[in-house]
Amino acid sequence: MRKTVGRTSAESGYLSLRRSAGRLVETLEYYSARFFGERGNPFTLSGAILIGLVIVSAVTGALMLLFYTPSPEHAAPSVHRLITEVGLGSILRAFHRASADLIIIVILFHGFRAWATARYASPRSRNWLIGLLALPLIGIIGWAGYILPWDERALVLLAWGKNLAYGPDRWPIIGWLRLGSLIGGPIFAVSGESDQLLRILALHIGGAFALIGLVIWHLGRVTPPRAKMPIAVWIGVLLVLWLLAAMIPLESEELLPFNPFAPPEHVHVDLFISFPLLFYPLLGGPILSAAIVLVLVLLAIAPRLERRIEPTAVVREIACTGCRLCLNDCPYGAITMVPHFDPAKRARGREIARVLSSCCSSCGICVGSCAFAAIELPTMTSDEIVSSVEQAMREIGTHRAASPFEEVGQ
């Protein structure tokens, strides 16, 4: 635990801001849990919803790929053919785009929740960094996706992307390192239009592969991961997608041909998929790329402003049912039952568990005993929890068969 005495006013201001955001999120979660129920609460399921959206966009993308021709002459006609002639083609494209938009919205909320409820802090800070990597990755995938039809919008976005990527070369001092050429070279320094389009396709598909890889990595470090959505939430997500798809007018959008000699004045992109690009006309390439890097760096070092969370078990109060399983199992007597925080439930005598941090030895037994995933050890990964439980069992002198991974009574 870091000392708290020498805290500056700016630091405590940051913490109080963070805490009030945390209260906001908890209030939202509480009321939405009353409306949607504990299991279907979309605010606590934001990670699972993200995975569902990634799956939707990946499946629609793989299907659309079957009808796409990555060459400068045929790209726009093939997209046009997809939405006019192929059965369900326009729906595929609309869902692909709507899910990409929704991914941005949900990932921003997901990150906001992790920040506001201090889930981004020290023990989970590596997972926070993995999540931060996903942000620019999704931006790049979205940007590349807009270029694939190779219409006039692609021309403009290519120029913008090029300026952004080569931006670091024009920064003072750092520009001397030629970082921009290192980043932008492999994508932009090509001989012809055809190669250019292929590299953008590689960026789009390779980015999608990398995103799925990041998700798998991210999940491996969450304990316990809530990665599955109930069927009802799936249906809700698909409904929202369908609504969004109906709102985005893809049918009427014409794909104007790519003409390098007459670049358009203004292009339309969806608000969310590449929202930093909204600031491009205002700031220009070098400044915008600097701003993006600055924001990402600030977010990456933000966990250092927090106090270390003590390595004790934590009860997720919203999920705790007061069943006393952890109370019975804890060998250290570190669990007590306290009245429920909800006045209505408290009036009915409901209780929830609370951890006495002075008694907790973070052995993980309570995490294994909870049937509702309502108690967690945020400092540890699943692997560490299991090995710590096994060690605790050995130390307490229980027979091995009584380890939580054996079924007693076999």
Next chain:
Amino acid sequence: MPENGLENTGQKRAVPDEVGKAGRVVSARPHRLCDCLRARIEACDLFDGLAAFERKRAGLPSAGAPFDFLGKALWIVFVLIVISGVGLLAGYSPTVTGAFSSVERMQTSFPMGWWLRGAHKYCTDLFVILALLRLVRIAYRRAYKSPAEISWISSLVVLAVGMVAGLTGYLLVWHQRAFRMGRIFEGDIMTYEAAHPLGGLGLHGWPAGWILGGDEISQQALMAIFVAHIALGFLLMLAALCWRVTARKKVPAYRHFSPETAWPLFWSILAAVTVVAILFPPPLGSPSDGLLKPHPILADWYLLGCYQLIDILTPPAAVSLILLGFVLGALIPWIDRSSAKGPRPLVTSIVTAGLATWLIFTLKGLGWSISPAGILGLTAVVWFIAVIVGAMGEARTGAGESGREVTGR
């Protein structure tokens, strides 16, 4: 007390007890299709995390048994394939005129192109070998028993997808051999459709028309193959994600990438593949030319057996036989109904015979001079011996009473 998500997975009981999230106890017998399906999906074990977990629970050393690393290696090899494939994608041009020269350029002047190409090729070979060995291991240990049916079928599908992805990738180089092979496979598809009784149902020309974009190998065919190749890889990646998501929580060994054992494996595979890619750069051949006919016609080694089968029997019979073998293989968990645990001589010998058949046909494809009648006779002899030996072993041990416990799958 049964823990949430930590139920026994099939060796001691068919379908485990489970306490659901809402606290309701799902009974040991599947009353509903939902429970039944969930148990099977949760028993899915693409990368052997579950097998490792069960070994650990049984008190066996985690890396003790040979062939237990296969699933982990499969995942690592797949990751390497994806990384090198995305790199290749950046330099490949899917046009009839530009494909071969772009691959040539990749081999010579593209940054790290030699590694990308070599790693992609040799990792695919490794992927097929590992997937095949994994299937054999599962079959020998009879770990396909309930509730691992879906796990078994998905392992089979992974092998098939790997082989088809390998075939499409081979065609992408668009050298003379690939071009000829495309011709032949296309010709076989057409012959098969024309000769098959189902051809009259309006199927005629559909797969060839869809996959190859017409009656002959053209630009459209190359594009379709290119796109199918990427889409297959992408769907495999998605399957990995779904598998990760459906894995039950709190069971750490479901993490297929536990660092202490996986990193050494990763580095050794990477080093081996790199060394092989340096020593034996994947052959380029010569640009495709529709008028020339190379001799012998070569596919990747794992498809030689199929090609020989097509050559010896007629295409309709061969394709039907391959499909029948695949379906029968997928149905093994339902064919083998015995409740005995552990390996059974009959299953072992039949799987060995299948492997031997595949080996014989592959050897023939590699240039072993043996007549078609000879190869068919040899296969018949192998199967005869296998069935006899298996039946004898079965009679000796007494089917159904073997109580040996198998802990891995």
